[in-house]
Amino acid sequence: MGDDSEWMKLPIDQKCEHKVWKARLNGYEEALKLFNRIEDEKSPEWGKYLGLLKKFVTDSNAVAQLKGLEAALAYVENAHVAGKTSGEVVSGVVSKVFNQPKARAKELGSDICLMYMEIERAEVVQDELIKGLDNKNPKIVVTCIETLRKALSEFGSKIITLKPVVKVLPKQFESREKAVRDEAKLLAVEIYKWIRDALRPPLQGINSVQLKELEEEWVKLPTTAPKQSRFLRSQQALKAKFEQQQAAGGDEADDNDDEPAPQVDPYELLEAVEILSKLPKDFYDKIEAKKWQERKEALEAVETLAKNPKLENGDFGDLVRALRKVIGKDANVMLVTLAAKCVAGLAAGLRKKFGTYAGHVVPTILEKFKEKKPQVVQALQEAIDAIFLTTTLQNISEDVLGVMDNKNPSIKQQASLFLARSFRHCTQATLPKSMLKAFCPAFLKQVNDSAPEVRDAAYEALGTAMKVVGEKAVNPFLADLDKLKLDKIKESADKVELPGKKGGGGGGAEKKAPAAKAALPAVAPARSSGPPKKAPAAKIEVCEERSAAVLPASCMQLLDSANWKERLASMEEFQKAVEQMDKSEMPCQALVRMLAKKPGWKETNFQVMQMKLHIVGLIAQKGSFSKTSAFVVLDGLVDKIGDVKCGGKAKEGLTATAEACSLPWTAEQVVSMVFAQKNPKNQAETLNWLANAMKEFGFAGINVKGFIDNVKTALGATNPAVRTAAVTLLGVMYLYMGAPLRMFFEDEKPALLKQIDDEFEKMQGQSPPTAFRGAKKGGAEEDGEEAEEQQEEDGGGAPDIMDLLPRTDISDKITQDMVDKIGDKNWKIRKEGLDEVAAVISEAKFIQPSIGELPMALKGRLNDSNKILVQQTLTILQQIAVAMGPALKQHVKNLGMPIITVLGDSKTNVRAAAMTTLQAWVEQTGMKDWLEGEDLSEELKRENPFLRQEVLGWLAEKLPAMRMVPSDLMLCVPYLYSCLEDRNGDVRKKAQDALPTFMMHLGYEKMLKATGKLKPASKEPVSALLEKARAVMPAKLAPPPGKAGSAKSISGGAPAAKSGWLASQHFMLVFPLFWQLPVALYLVMMLFLCFLSCSDNVSVLSCKPPHFSPLSPRQGVLGKKAPVTKATAKDEEDRSGVIFILVPNGKEQRIKEEKGLKVLKWNFQTPRDEYVDQLKTQMSTCFARWLQDELFHASDFQRQVKAIGVMGERMEDELEGTVSCLDLILKWFTLRFFETNSTVLMKVLEYLKLLFPTLSRENYHLNEYEASSFIPYLILKVGESKDVVRKDVRAILTMLCKVYPASKVFPFLMDGTKSKNSKQRAECLEELGCLIENYGMNVCQPTPAKSLKEIAVHIGDRDNSVRNAALNTVLAVYNVCGDQVYKLIGNLSEKEMSMLEERVKRSAKKTPAAAPPPTRQAAERERPQREHPSNPNATFMRKPAQQPQEDVPNKLNQARAIREHSHPSIPKEFQLDLDMIENDHTRVSELPDLVQHKLDELLEPIMMPEPKIRSVSPHFDDLHNSTASTINFVISQVASGDINTSIQALAQIDEVLRQEDKAEAMSGHIDQFLIATFMQLRLIYNTHMADDRLDKKDIFKLYSCIIGNMLSLFSMESLAREASMGVLKDLMHGLITLMLDARVEDIEDGQQLIRSVNLLVVRVLEKSDQTNILSALLVLLQDSLTTSSGSPMFSELVMKCLWRMIRFLPETINSINLDRILLDVHNFMKVFPKEKLKQLKSDVPHRTLKTLLHTLCKLTGAKILDHMSMIENKNDSELEAHLRRVVKHSGNFSGMKSDRGTEKGQDDRMSKAKVSDILSEIFKKIGSKENTKEGLTELYEYKQNYSDADLEPFLRNTSQFFQSYVERGLRMIESEREGKGRIQPSNSGSVPLNGEEMKPAVYYERLKILRQRQGLENNSRGDSGLMRPITSLLSKPSVASSTDMLQSKLSQLKESRESHFQQEQSHSNSPTRCSSPSANLDDLKKRLERIKSNRQ
DSSP, X not given: OHHHHHHHTSOHHHHTTOSSHHHHHHHHHHHHHHHHHOOOTTOGGGGGGTTTHHHHHTOSSHHHHHHHHHHHHHHHHHOTTGGGXXXXXXXXXXXXXXXXXXXXXXXXXXXXXXXXXXXXXXHHHHHHHHHHTTOSOHHHHHXXXXXXXXXXXXXXXXXXXXXXXXXXXXXXXXXXXXXXXXXXXHHHHHHHHHXXXXXXXXXXXXXXXXXXXXXXXHHHSOSSOOOOOSOOGGGHHHHHHHHXXXXXTOOOGGGGGGOSGGGOOHHHHSOOBOOGGGSOTTHXXXXXXXXXXXXXXXXXXXXXXXTSSSBOOOOOHHHHHHHHHHHXXXXXXXXXXXHHHHHHHHHHHHGGGGHHHHHHHHHXXXXXXXXXXXXXXXXXXXXXXXXXXXXXXXXXXXXXXXXXXXXXXXXXXXXXXXXHHHHHTOOTTTSOHHHHHHHHHHHHHHHTOSSHHHHHXXXXXXXXXXXXXXXXXXXXXXXXXXXXXXXXXXXXXXXXXOXXXXXXXXXXXXXXXXXXXXXXXXXXXXXXXXXXXXXXXXXXXHHHHHHHHHSOHHHXXXXXXXXXXXXXXXXXXXXXXXXXXXXXXXXXXXXXXXHHSTTGGGOOOHHHHHHHHHHHHHHHHHSOOOHHHHHHHHHHHHHHTTOTTTHHHHHHHXXXXXXXXXXXXXXXXXXXXXXXXXXXXXXXXXXXXXXXXXXXXXXXXXXXXXXXXXXXXXXXXXXXXXHHHHHHHHHHHHHHHOGGGGGGGTTSXXXXXXXXXXXXXXXTTOOOOOOOOOOSSOOSGGGHHHHHHHHHHHTTSOOOHHHHSOXXXXXXXXXXXXXXXXXXXXXXXXXXXXXXXXXXXXXXXXXXXXXXXXXXXXXXXXXXXXXXXXXXXXXXXXXXXXXXXXXXXXXXXXXXXXXXXXXXXXXXXHHHHHHHHXXXXXXXXXXXXXXSXXXXXXXXXXXXHHHHHHHHHHHHHHGGGOSOOOGGGGGGHHHHHHHHTOSSHHHHHHHHHHHHHHHHHHOXXXXXXXXXXXXXXXXXXXXXHHHHHHHTOOOXXXXXXXXXXXXXXXXXXXXXXXXXHHHHHHHHHXXXXXXXXXXXXXXXXXXXXXXXXXXXXXXXXXXXXXXXXXXXXXXXXXXXXXXXXXXXXXXXXXXXXXXXXXXXXXXXXHHHHHXXXXXXXXXXXXXXXXXXXXXXXXXXXXXXXXXXXXXXXXXXXXXXXXXXXXXXXXXXXXXHHHHHTHHHHHXXXXXXXXXXXXXXXXXXXXXXXXXXXXXHHTTOOOOHHHHHTTHHHHHHGGGOSSHHHHHHHHHHHHHHTTTSOHHHHHHHHHHHTXXXXXXXXXXXXXXXXXXXXXXXXXXXXXXXXXXXXXXXXXXXXXXXXXXXXXXXXXXXXXXXXXXXXXXXXXXXOHHHHHHHHXXXXXXXXXXXXTOOOOOHHHHHHHGGGGSSOXXXXXXXXXXXXXXXXXXXXXXXXHHHHHHHXXXXXXXXXXXXXXXXXXXXXXXXXXXXXXXXXXXXXXXXXXXXXXXXXXXXXXXXHHHTOHHHHHHHHHHHHHTOSSHHHHHHHHHHHHHHHTSHHHHGGGTTOHHHHHHHHHHHXXXXXXXXXXXXXXXXXXXXXXXXXXXXHHHHHTTSHHHHTTXXXXXXXXXXXXXXXXXXXHHHHHSTTHHHHHHXXXXXXXXXXXXXXXXXXXXXXXXXXXXXXXXXTSOHHHHHHHHHHHHHHHHTHHHHGXXXXXXXXXXXXXXXXXXXXXXXXXXXXXXXXXXXXXXXXXXXXXXXXXXXXXXXXXXXXXXXXXXXXXXXXXXXXXXXXXXXXXXXGHHXXXXXXXXXXXXXXXXXXXXXXXXXXXTHHHHHHHHHHHHHHOTTOOOHHHHTTSOHHHHHHHHHHHHHHHHHHHHHHHOOOOTTOOXXXXXXXXXXXXXXXXXXXXXXXXXXXXXXXXXXXXXXXXXXXXXXXXXXXXXXXXXXXXXXXXXXXXXXXXXXXXXXXXXXXXXXXXXXXXXXXXXXXXXXXXXX
């Protein structure tokens, strides 16, 4: 027993590893209880058992082991860290549990394994179980297999990896133990459920009997796929879905895509077989043998080995080459077949690993398709199909394309069939447009092949491609095919069935090849069957049938009538039918064929013809008008376009057709048709129509080449109208194409050319009109995709005209003879060759870049001795530049650079021609290609003054216009410097002009560094020139958007539209004047000049000349040389500007980008390079370049320290910039927190201590984005080992609370307490205590209870400092809220509770109980002194009351003494800080700042004294059940300021409300829920809707949740009736305000939201308690009419609701409490008498009230007068007189002039003197301390009896405090008496039937019990009544609302505190205590007067 008592005292964890098994058993039992009791899965308690868990399961004692397994299971299920133990625990379970004889132990062991899988450790568990299969003990093997089977059954094949299981499964079938074999069989059946036939190949090797048994079991299995029934912790969404399906009856159709079977590839389950070593040793000899039998033996050996489904990789190169040789060269077809099968087997077995050999074999197989024998072809097909699956289409495309035009039709056919089969395995991604572009031309050739089998194979391939990628992608390549062939392709596409993702390709090949062959006989006869005329006949019949279905019968009959009037009538009916027809019903092709039916377009009557053409336009506009339909009508439209009477309708029809089928296609058809005719009128009008159509449709997609050919034909026409129309059309084309268009017509006759030029001149300067027509539909049926493709290619905008120009390939015209001529020795022959070249280029107009050997020939002529030939060559090069266009870039290096060489020619005219040529080339190519490489620097290297000055002048002109240049430009700088000292003055001048343009791109630093290589004599003058150039350096242009690597503009990268050179020009004009201006004004002017050079889209700051200082140029003007040799002087010069650049909305944009996840969110454990790079990028736009370089300096930390110092020095000067970049500064600091350099860290902390007070002075508050990216990392440093760092961080956290709410800092500190660093935990806990001490319990977020529970956990921490800090923090809470702390912290162990109680006792001895908590200001003054007290336990012990009183001025001692004896629950903030006020003489004219308070804590339950009359109700605990507390918690979150929190809470409540059996739980919480709801509505209205940062979709979602909840609630009448009147009033107010909110309409689906609110209002009116809702509406109407600022619409909607209620009064009159309604009407009429009501702008309120009263009188008659019992002085009420009149007029007045009227006589008025005496006596009693309560009671009763008594004379001369005191006292008495009147005391405990009375009774009972438990006594009579909400003084109508309830609580709280204050005074014997409240007041007034006089 002694031993037992010894281990009984041990902690649980020590018991669990005790050597006595009973101790361990007891430890396991206690651990099990503990594990089930711990709610927080991340509690540190779990960590104690990490190392013990394996011992739990491997205990040597069977009894203890069983309990240990239970404890281990609870641990794994609940602990967050359990996953760390998975390996060792599962290993222990397998070895020590699975061999136990007890079934319970095995079951628990299996459950533990499955639980580990559930917490995401499936792989570890599976590995251990598979290891267990090798155990010698069969029991362990059986249990391991059983556990695997259970796991697979519950978690499914997505969680359990089947490959390793299947791998070991065959071995289990060979076991000697029957139990193992049986369990393996069950496992195989379970696996088969999940992967089906994929399991068959791995099990082929087991015993045939076993396999047969398995087959029998597999057949019995259901065909439906199994479903996962147990889910991982990360799969909670799937779990919820599964549970819903189970509840709904297990609908399995929804989960088809979750089936795992298709995801399992049998190949992956197989073991690879190595075959290379198994080849016969003489294989390579036999394969070369002359005898075919030996070769066959070798191949058969390979075939046998290749049949293995999975082969191990190796070097198969030799084997593949041997097989390829057999396929390609062996004459024996049987051996070829064998070799092909071997290749197929290797490809199938190796899969992707065979891809490296594919290129060797495919060409050989394709060539071998010439064989005719089917078995050979089939084997080759299988082989090539298997090879395709190992490689990609792109890799073998060249080989296939190489045989597509082979002479052998079999090869072409099989190649196409192979591609068709291959396409089936492709997707849109693996069959891109580039591949189609390569293959389609080859297919199109085969489509026209003479061999039918080749054509059919091509159709099949094209059809398959169309099926895979869609018609839209293929149609552009099929534009030239006729319709018949296109239909065949589509027919083939329809037949194609795309296979699933299957591994093998052989089977598919076998099926497709015969199908293709079988198709051949069917297609061939179709070409020769029957005459072609019968097809249209059949179509006509179909068209007539379809038309008859939509057209009137008379219309069809009269279409071909001989009488034109009948035809006209028919057309009119036709038109009406088309106009009324729906698009989906309109058979366009059938209708237009009916119009074309005889007489068709040969109609002779113009009226009928006009009608026909009009109908064509209608059909094209309204229907799905295809190109096929267009072909039917275009002939008729073109034929009639020139007709005088019908031409207009024809043009309208053409326009409609163009809209339906696209203008490019329509125009091409129309032009080709019209020029096939000889009618000049039609031709002219067609061209005119086309010119107008181009303006309407735009130029997109027009075939320029085709139009130009037709226009040339028109220009050559004899009819002048046609020529004029052609010229007009050219003018329109000129608008889109510009000058290049003229080049096509230079060969025309001069007179015609002049006419064209005149037309072009008219169009000069005009811009093309905006297109307003387009392809509204891409045609119907087969033509739809084509139009869409066209639209996609056009891009919807104007095309690049240079791309539209047709270019000619002249490479074949550049003959060798021509090149030889150009290089001939005879200059005349050379000139002749050049003339021929010029002629070729002129003739071609626009050429392709391939020009053969011409570049080298022309290059030779550029250095020709004959200058005339040089100039001619330059002219040719200009021609080439214009003709070739942008493609000229590829000739810059070999032909462009020699042009620069010519710039060195001595002749001026040659240099001028070279410069003209150079400019022409640069215009086409841009400058980049000229600056890349060493070529340009090599040209400048030539010491030719002409060349240098020309090149430098050219560069000075071009470089400023460039946004960026290649780095190779730096190679030119040394030669530029040499030019600066050139002997030639022109060269020097050009070099100086070019110097600033070089510097703008290369930078001053680089160019200055380059001077280091100069000679000493040259270095100084060049440096001086650099300094001078730096002053006039032009601004660099902003980069275009999306260009990476270029300098970014401040405005976010908007493209600059104007050259920055303009800025430099302005600058140079006014530069000398600037140095006479102050620096500030100079900077302003600089910004203005930069603004001049910037476009509207570029930020002004982006144009600021970089590296410009106002100091050095001033020295230059004064004639002093600035020293430039020292880098330090240069650095100081560079750093004189601003360090932070203000970017408009820069911070907001960064916040938006991070919120939208466009950049990385600043959240990491340790910063990765991506975060650093991102920060650099963000800082580059708003930090000075030098500052950023210093901050990110890699090696020298002193540079960082210096940069921080500069930021600190300039903080005040650049405060706005600091704020704009604050988020980036704080992010940079977080990076420093992860470094070990203490110097930088201390500098950072020093800056932060300067920063936050500065921000606080400026009233700046951190936003959530800044705080969340900084505070968590700052808190990391609070655990630093160095005391000085910790002290600084704590000080910064204190300052931080001035710029960021303490309640939001609190959660960050709470997270810090979870750190592994004990110092950090301790400091965070200390800081939490300080926050609670300074700011009260409101800082505890999310709730005080939850926060305190987490803090209290640390009382049991292993570290002493953490324990002390936690105790101190809890103690701080105790000092604020007293014993309530024990409820908040939850359950503690005995040891921890004793520690806490001891600490509380010690603090009570040291601290006087009456000492008030310190004010916030006092706490902050005190904070630095107590940051790190020597005694950690004393942190929260110091109070202001402990300070020595000798330092306090004597005149304040009296007030101090009173304050010391005040009640401890009164915060100091509610008292005057007399020290501060009296001693502060500096602030003369300022009012004192008010302390901001959060008054939420005032709403907590107040424990008031209660006489101990009744015993505690035994059912009290039932009122606090868990369901009620849960609902209370969820309801409290509904009013949360966080949208997501509120939505989640609403979703939970909605789930309760939607279930009838659970909805009853909401009973008793309705008012609470509705208050939270309309508080949220008010929050949305006032805050969320005004916040632009919030997504309006989130607000809409929140609105939807609120309305959905309300609709659910008010659909249940029993719950809806619980809503009280005040709550309904506020709810209706919120809903009507929402309906009138114009901002809601701007939200997407806002109208739908308003309609939902409307529905909800109706539901509230119908389902609520009719008395409450009617009363609420009356009060709401009264309030809305009283408020002058209210919307008239609001009152109108309230009255509409009242009218609706009035309409339903006949049905609801019996359920209405008329007494209450009449009281409300009475109160309304007191506020709005009849005369005042009539003075309102609208008479609707008056009529509404009259209607209500009239209806009530009509329904109740004279009895209505009996329901006025609640109205006091009803004889004086206007209501009674009105009701009597109404009753009298309605004939129901029975003469009962009740004796009620005599009451008026009884209330005789008292004389004024008597009234004065009575009131004086009452006020005397109120003024005395003893009779205060009695005096207030008498005043209340007097006020009740004489409501019109005037108290003003008696209150006028009293203080404001006294008046407030009287008012509060009257309110208290009213609430007490109202409570007594409403609650009937029932000693029997019976429950009242009325639901409304139940709720206050319950709360009353709770209040009494709380009083009794606290042992408080009652010291005033009448306190037992229940408090009632009060809204106004007694003289006003008493109307309660939910807001008033809160106000009532506040007033009662103040009253109770005053009473406690007085009680303390009455019990105090202090000599300084004042005798009465009035004396206190007088003293206080005197002192305040003294303070006031001091200030004056």
